[in-house]
Amino acid sequence: MPASGSARLVPPMNLAALPRLAARAYDLLLPPSCVLCSCTVEAGMAPVCAPCWHRLPRILPPRCHRCGATRLTPVESDGCAACAAWPLESMRTEALCPMRGPAARLVRELKYAGWTALAVPMGRALSNPAQNLARRAGVPADEVLLVPVPITPARRRERGFNQARLLADALSNALDARVTELLERRTARRSQVHLRRQARLANALGSFRTSVGAGRGEHERRRSVLLVDDVVTTGATAAACVTTLAEAGWQPIGLVSFARAWRTFEPSSDSAPPM
Ligand SMILES: [Zn+2]
Numbered sequence: 001m002p003a004s005g006s007a008r009l010v011p012p013m014n015l016a017a018l019p020r021l022a023a024r025a026y027d028l029l030l031p032p033s034c035v036l037c038s039c040t041v042e043a044g045m046a047p048v049c050a051p052c053w054h055r056l057p058r059i060l061p062p063r064c065h066r067c068g069a070t071r072l073t074p075v076e077s078d079g080c081a082a083c084a085a086w087p088l089e090s091m092r093t094e095a096l097c098p099m100r101g102p103a104a105r106l107v108r109e110l111k112y113a114g115w116t117a118l119a120v121p122m123g124r125a126l127s128n129p130a131q132n133l134a135r136r137a138g139v140p141a142d143e144v145l146l147v148p149v150p151i152t153p154a155r156r157r158e159r160g161f162n163q164a165r166l167l168a169d170a171l172s173n174a175l176d177a178r179v180t181e182l183l184e185r186r187t188a189r190r191s192q193v194h195l196r197r198q199a200r201l202a203n204a205l206g207s208f209r210t211s212v213g214a215g216r217g218e219h220e221r222r223r224s225v226l227l228v229d230d231v232v233t234t235g236a237t238a239a240a241c242v243t244t245l246a247e248a249g250w251q252p253i254g255l256v257s258f259a260r261a262w263r264t265f266e267p268s269s270d271s272a273p274p275m
Pocket residue numbers: 034035036037038039048049050051052053
């Protein structure tokens with residue numbers, strides 16, 4: 001059962017609209033329930049029950065090292081059909097769940113419904129993937145700086161949080177690693193949808209920059225950085241983040257993501273992500 005030290009009983013966006021005392025009373029009146037099946041969960045636990053958590057689909061090996069998708073054939077070379085159009089050849093990605101069914105629902109409940117307590121088990125479950133990437137890069141996992149993929153300031157104001165930051169915070173507790181918001185994001189200049197591979201990267205690159213002053217002091221001691229996000233799809237955002245960090249002198253070792261969206265979802269399992 002995924003535990004949360006601070007499970008919220010109602011989404012924070014709704015709470016923000018209520019006077020504080022009324023919101024407290026609302027919390028006390030409603031028993032916490034699972035966001036997937038509505039069964040009652042214990043107070044203080046994350047709002048997803050153990051059976052639902054264990055039914056989450058999981059990306060099975062063999063996985064593509066570059067994009068995190070399941071490979072249909074166990075080929076050792078980097079890249080697969082799912083990331084043939086990804087803009088960055090050197091990308092390294094580990095993802096837990098295919099973006100479908102209850103896993104997609106958890107991503108949406110966290111991001112759009114404001115169930116921020118879900119970030120605790122979701123972020124903690126990224127521990128093994130993060131350790132895999134650190135091992136491959138030859139860096140102790142607790143020396144890696146965790147960098148959440150940023151959302152635009154407007155989106156953050158509207159949502160009240162960046163879901164990637166919440167996942168990174170939960171992961172940092174599991175790894176005993178630090179979180180640093182090294183990147184800022186501006187509103188995309190144009191839609192990515194109809195752009196070709198390199199044009200997508202160029203377009204996305206214009207949306208990111210390193211935060212002024214962020215990571216200062218860390219730079220000399222820790223230079224390996226690991227991106228954290230809730231879902232990865234075309235790879236353009238991740239590639240732009242990696243490129244921006246590398247140009248600023250950091251050493252990106254990859255991206256961990258709770259979910260990976262790609263076109264075909266052939267092999268998956270009913271076993272839960274490790275907690
Ligand atoms: Zn449930």
